[in-house]
Amino acid sequence: MLVVQDEPTVAEVISAYLRAAGYLVVVAADGATGLELVRRLKPDLVVLDTALPGLVLDRFHAELCADAGPLLLTLTGPAPGDAPRRFSPRELVVRVRRALLDDGVAAEPGNPVLVDGDLVANRDTRLVSKCGRELVLTDREFELLCFLMQHPGRTWRRDELARGAWDREDTAAVLSTVRALRERIEQDPARPSRLVTVWGVGYRFDPDGRA
Structure with missing residues (x-):
């Protein structure tokens, strides 16, 4: 799947959670690169940060909808005022899994992944990460x-x-x-x-x- 996210730390955390859940992840740091990778890699699903600078959402949606393109999940844009954006990586993994299951793309995995906030342990791969960094x-x-x-x-x-x-x-x-x-x-x-x-x-x- 493809993650389109311009903040390196956020992209790293998202990727770590999704990889720990058993998914193959590619990251794009901007919308143009994301669209190019969609055409080239044809991912099953795209996780998109709708607050990316200069991103034309209509174009992205049109690209994904063409020829039954990949599924699209969006992260919440900026909060009102100066409040930072917030998202739950654990909830994102659940949303990804549910979307793929509903679309018939992936079967429900057992549950090898243990998640507690920024701490992730995968019993199948025996990999552990904290804040997206492997321990x-x-x-x-x-x-x-x-x-x-x-x-x-x-x-x-x-x-x-x-x-x-x-x-x-x-x-x-x-x-x-x-x-x-x-x-x-x-x-x-x-x-x-x-x-x-x-x-x-x-x-x-x-x-x-x-x-």
Whole structure:
């Protein structure tokens, strides 16, 4: 699919979420390039930023509608005043999946992708990204992170985490693995907001970092 977006950071985040969901993504930074890629690549779907400078929407719609062209999803344009544009990458992935299913383009995938805000873990590809940037995790770190993300808000003892994530009694490794994960996924590892300690019990994964 094609993402037409002129803000590099936004384009990177969108692409990371869609790729983690199993889609092949190409990015265009402006409308003219986007139209050229539509003609050349014939993507199944286009994710379009309608606030692109100089973009003639009528021309883009006409191009996509010609010869039963690709599906079109648009991102919201600028908010009133000076408020920044906001969108949810997680919601975008859901919209993409629903649009392709409704059009008969793609079958519903299982659900290998775990998403929490800017944190994405794909259990099929074993890739993890934060803010669109890939994180390098050990197998042990990956398995513990996925286990926690699959059970948000629940408090686990160390022995439960060891058995649930690794199917072994290795409680000593839980502490070091939690510390390593915090260095990678927390904005401030010294004050974790996602992978939090429940004193006297164990650990809990708080979605969207809401401790």
